[in-house]
Amino acid sequence: xxxxxxxxxxxxVGHSKFGRRxxxxxxxxxxxxxxxxxxxxxxxxEDIEFVSLGNIGVWSSEVSPGxxxxxxxxxxxxxxxxxxxxxxxxxxxxxxxxxxxxxGSADIAMALGAEKMNEVDTPRGVEILARIGNxxxxxxxxxxxxxxxxxxxxxxxxxxxxxxxxxxxxxxxxNHYYASFNPKAHFPKKITIxxxxxxxxxxxxxxxxxxxxxxxxxxxxxxxxxxxxxxxTDSPVWIRAIEGATATSNHSKRENFLSIPSTRIAAxxxxxxxGIDRNNPVKHIDVVEVHDCFTIAEIIAYEDLGFVxxxxxxxxxxxxxxxxxxxxxxxxxxxxxxxxxxxxxTGVSMIVELTKQLQQRVEKERQAPIEHGTALAHNxxxxxxxxxxxxxxxxxx
Amino acid sequence: xxxxxxxxxxxxVGHSKFGRRxxxxxxxxxxxxxxxxxxxxxxxxEDIEFVSLGNIGVWSSEVSPGxxxxxxxxxxxxxxxxxxxxxxxxxxxxxxxxxxxxxGSADIAMALGAEKMNEVDTPRGVEILARIGNxxxxxxxxxxxxxxxxxxxxxxxxxxxxxxxxxxxxxxxxNHYYASFNPKAHFPKKITIxxxxxxxxxxxxxxxxxxxxxxxxxxxxxxxxxxxxxxxTDSPVWIRAIEGATATSNHSKRENFLSIPSTRIAAxxxxxxxGIDRNNPVKHIDVVEVHDCFTIAEIIAYEDLGFVxxxxxxxxxxxxxxxxxxxxxxxxxxxxxxxxxxxxxTGVSMIVELTKQLQQRVEKERQAPIEHGTALAHNxxxxxxxxxxxxxxxxxx
Numbered sequence: 125x126x127x128x129x130x131x132x133x134x135x136x137v138g139h140s141k142f143g144r145r146x147x148x149x150x151x152x153x154x155x156x157x158x159x160x161x162x163x164x165x166x167x168x169x170e171d172i173e174f175v176s177l178g179n180i181g182v183w184s185s186e187v188s189p190g191x192x193x194x195x196x197x198x199x200x201x202x203x204x205x206x207x208x209x210x211x212x213x214x215x216x217x218x219x220x221x222x223x224x225x226x227x228g229s230a231d232i233a234m235a236l237g238a239e240k241m242n243e244v245d246t247p248r249g250v251e252i253l254a255r256i257g258n259x260x261x262x263x264x265x266x267x268x269x270x271x272x273x274x275x276x277x278x279x280x281x282x283x284x285x286x287x288x289x290x291x292x293x294x295x296x297x298x299n300h301y302y303a304s305f306n307p308k309a310h311f312p313k314k315i316t317i318x319x320x321x322x323x324x325x326x327x328x329x330x331x332x333x334x335x336x337x338x339x340x341x342x343x344x345x346x347x348x349x350x351x352x353x354x355x356x357t358d359s360p361v362w363i364r365a366i367e368g369a370t371a372t373s374n375h376s377k378r379e380n381f382l383s384i385p386s387t388r389i390a391a392x393x394x395x396x397x398x399g400i401d402r403n404n405p406v407k408h409i410d411v412v413e414v415h416d417c418f419t420i421a422e423i424i425a426y427e428d429l430g431f432v433x434x435x436x437x438x439x440x441x442x443x444x445x446x447x448x449x450x451x452x453x454x455x456x457x458x459x460x461x462x463x464x465x466x467x468x469x470t471g472v473s474m475i476v477e478l479t480k481q482l483q484q485r486v487e488k489e490r491q492a493p494i495e496h497g498t499a500l501a502h503n504x505x506x507x508x509x510x511x512x513x514x515x516x517x518x519x520x521x
Numbered sequence: 522x523x524x525x526x527x528x529x530x531x532x533x534v535g536h537s538k539f540g541r542r543x544x545x546x547x548x549x550x551x552x553x554x555x556x557x558x559x560x561x562x563x564x565x566x567e568d569i570e571f572v573s574l575g576n577i578g579v580w581s582s583e584v585s586p587g588x589x590x591x592x593x594x595x596x597x598x599x600x601x602x603x604x605x606x607x608x609x610x611x612x613x614x615x616x617x618x619x620x621x622x623x624x625g626s627a628d629i630a631m632a633l634g635a636e637k638m639n640e641v642d643t644p645r646g647v648e649i650l651a652r653i654g655n656x657x658x659x660x661x662x663x664x665x666x667x668x669x670x671x672x673x674x675x676x677x678x679x680x681x682x683x684x685x686x687x688x689x690x691x692x693x694x695x696n697h698y699y700a701s702f703n704p705k706a707h708f709p710k711k712i713t714i715x716x717x718x719x720x721x722x723x724x725x726x727x728x729x730x731x732x733x734x735x736x737x738x739x740x741x742x743x744x745x746x747x748x749x750x751x752x753x754t755d756s757p758v759w760i761r762a763i764e765g766a767t768a769t770s771n772h773s774k775r776e777n778f779l780s781i782p783s784t785r786i787a788a789x790x791x792x793x794x795x796g797i798d799r800n801n802p803v804k805h806i807d808v809v810e811v812h813d814c815f816t817i818a819e820i821i822a823y824e825d826l827g828f829v830x831x832x833x834x835x836x837x838x839x840x841x842x843x844x845x846x847x848x849x850x851x852x853x854x855x856x857x858x859x860x861x862x863x864x865x866x867t868g869v870s871m872i873v874e875l876t877k878q879l880q881q882r883v884e885k886e887r888q889a890p891i892e893h894g895t896a897l898a899h900n901x902x903x904x905x906x907x908x909x910x911x912x913x914x915x916x917x918x
Contacts, residue, residue: 129526129625149657174765181605182584186656187577187649188607191770191906201786203765204907205613208578208603210585216602219626220617226624228526229616252584259583260546368600373588389598509588510601 131521132225133353133360135232136165136346137476142310142464144242145340150189151196154238154342157469158197161234161344165356169198172346173230176220177206178213178237179468182252183244193238203230209368210256210505211417213237214343214471215512219366221347231349237472238342249338256506258373271335273375273507274418275327280381281420282329287438289329293320294441295419296333296461301447303458305489310339310464334419339464343472345479350520361479364498364515365397371508382435384421384508387428391502391513395430398498398515405430405500406452411481411492413474415504416459425502426454429513448492456481456490471512474501478516494518528918529622530750530757532629532743533562534873539707539738539861541639547586548593551635551739554866555594558631558741562753566595569743570627574603575614575634576865579649580641590635600627606765607653607902608814610634611740611868612909616763618744628746634869635739646735653903655770668732670772670904671815672724677778678817679726684835686726690717691838692816693730693858698844700855702886707736707861731816736861740869742876747917758876761895761912762794768905779832781818781905784825788899788910792827795895795912802827802897803849808878808889810871812901813856822899823851826910845889853878853887868909871898875913891915 138160145153154177162168177190186192190206193199207216214237221235241249253270254263262268281287297317303309315333323332353360369389372378379385395402400409414429416422426437431452440446446454457463457477460470478499480486497518504511535557542550551574559565574587583589587603590596604613611634618632638646650667651660659665678684694714700706712730720729750757766786769775776782792799797806811826813819823834828849837843843851854860854874857867875896877883894915901908 180584182579184656185652185661187579187652188605188770188903188906190606191767191903192655192657194767195769195771195774199767200769201766201783203787204606204767205616205765206605207617208585208605209587209601219602220604220620223617223620223624223626226626227620228623229620255582255584258589259581260589264582368602369598370588370591370596370601372592372597373585374592377592386598390600506585506588509585 130226130228131350132222132347132363133350134345134479135348135353135356135360136161137479138164138344139308139473139476140342141308142339142341142466145240146242150184150238150240151193153240153340154193154236155197157342157344161346165346171232172199172202172234174221174224174233175199175202175204176217176235178217178471179206179239180208180213183239183241209510211467212471212503212505212510212512213468214473215503215514217472218345218475218514219368219512222363222366225347225349231352233347235345235472237469239466239468240340241338241466242340246338261374261376271327271330271418274420275330276375277381277424278329278420281424284382285435285438289321290317291438291441292334292419293317295416295422296320298447299416299455299459299461302456302490303462305487306458306463309458309462310337311462330418336417336460336465339466341464341466341469343469343476345472345475359483361482362517362520364517364521365394366512366514367393367397368510368512370510373506373509384424384428384504384511386508386511387425387502390511391429394513394515400515402430408496409452409498409500410494410496411456411478412452412454412500413457413477414454414502416455416461417465429502453492456492471503474503475514482516482518527623527625528747529619529744529760530747531876532745532750532753532757533558534876535561535741536705536870536873537739538705539736539863542637542737543639547581547635547637548590550637550737551590551633552594554739554741555633558743562743568629569596569599569631571618571621571630572596572599572601573614573617573632575610575868576603576636577605577610580636580638606907608864609868609900609902609907609909610865611870612900612911614869615742615872615911616765616909619760619763622744622746628749630744632742632869634866636863636865637737638735638863639737643735658771668724668727668815671817672727673772674778674821675726675817678821681779682832682835686718687714688835688838689731689816690714692813692819693717695844696813696852696856696858699853699887700859702884703855703860706855706859707734708859727815733814733857733862736863738861738863738866740866740873742869742872756880758879759914759917761914761918762791763909763911764790764794765907765909767907770903770906781821781825781901781908783905783908784822784899787908788826791910791912797912799827805893806849806895806897807891807893808853808875809849809851809897810854810874811851811899813852813858814862826899850889853889868900871900872911879913879915
């Protein structure tokens, strides 16, 4: 492992309102986040040298939506790449912008994530998502939707470890609880266990309230080299690690449906690079965002990230150990479940949230106590086809 | 400008046969290039730490084709990102892999480019390409295809400078001449001026033989840090610069149709970083690949890259100054015109070609004399929405 020779700081963040944003075009929606991030950093478009965009693209009428976003936002003629790793595309954009700074390609770079999933009707949207699975063997032959894929995991997990549908529902209740304090969330409202348990089945045992919504939204993070960061902010947040890994999209080749192997690999690499004890990471970390596209995914993430032993993740949900004050607070933004999941934006949104958590500037009802100054983001594409784990810290590497 | 702290070497290259490759799936086609690159570098999949893929994606049944390619090629669980900047997506993949090494994120990284445009029928393919233009103002309102966009440039250029259709045809003849010696080319055959001039108009003044084809193909380049490169090869090729720039996709906002402003900006940045005199770059450079999606684009590139003054590019074509032995040899691979243009693969293919040119291992009829040990690749997305200029050298930075 090579130690990066240039440190990378976050110097500004921005976030659009997530939701059904039929009031905006994709460039307008992205600009909401860009404008906020530029203001937060106290810089203008002219200062940006490199822009990355996490965006799936297939929802849009434009095949290559980057150019329209750059033009609308006054970012022409800046260097640009769009990146895609399914629902972890936002983290891939963060990785690209991080590398632009760390490599010496740029001194100031911006990662964008944006998706406008409501540009197509819902059946087409569900089909696009399903095609992010394995097209040839699975979509074409059996037609599973994404909730169907995650139902494989939920049934296997419940059978093996004795978790219940109520345990899954508790994840939804927690994430809606915190979303109720997040004005940018798609669903800023509390729900009860009864609401969740009474919602209709989509793919047994997953019900409507086990699923993240189809959302529109955008997020932006501005990165700078150490020298520039010192001039721009007194409270930089540093990237200590951002590591990716992949797994087969062909579910017949997975070892089991109890774990996402790429989460384990990405986490191990990130912990090593950030100097975090993989056997007890929670002792170093104040606050976490995990990829709760479905409630079962949050429970499995607790285990794959090493917060608890295999088969014990559901107990964290049952015992409410991932609320503020518990073992480790998770998804205080509302998570994908209730903040919303505009798929290209999600990974960038996680970094916006955790930056503000570390800087103690989110709404007080959902502010984690910051003791170690460290936060973790976990972002999954597909059912683990692609995973990124990012460690942020108030302390310089 | 920051000087990268880690040098980045090319240690292996691979290239599929370009053409109408309905005999392969996208993963199989990509594997042709990967296998050749791994053999060329003398390493295995296990040694790769980071993979980037240039691919538009919209042609495929799979929305996120990366996972299927990684699985087929034995590259799971390596870190991965797919990148898209229209027809310069391959260069964006090269940039991502370059940054992975230069940033210390990886010691060995692979850039892939792959596109299987014949997965859809030709009318749909033409529509996808047109939607890479500006959808909202132009495609939706006026319906131009891509050859239509470049016809704006051809008519403006011919009117302003007095270039003729024969001058355009000479580009096609040159590029087919060199493709005839390149067994990987889509059209490895010579054509005459009469063939080109007699071909049907597609969008006046551009005729069939002024247009690059709809191709399937893949290319792969393996990069390593200096320390690793020394172990793997005695003849590394170094990345001296890879710089990007963007321009509006909205043609009503372009200053004129005589130049691609993003080419000028990307070239200026690349020349500066590589220490090349922007006022006379050809004195430093042995061989060039430019983005000849249409013949007029090659002529305008001569000017925007500074090989000649504005308005004199067509004279290089007329006087055959871009054949071997002329002022500067261009597109000895056959170019997009005759080697083919599988759009996500093209930027990576250019780096494969120039690496082999610098190492003097292409077919002898199309081998440039290597005097300075320096080569330049110019890759355009859209009509300059995105441009990358890359400088390769046998000399370490």
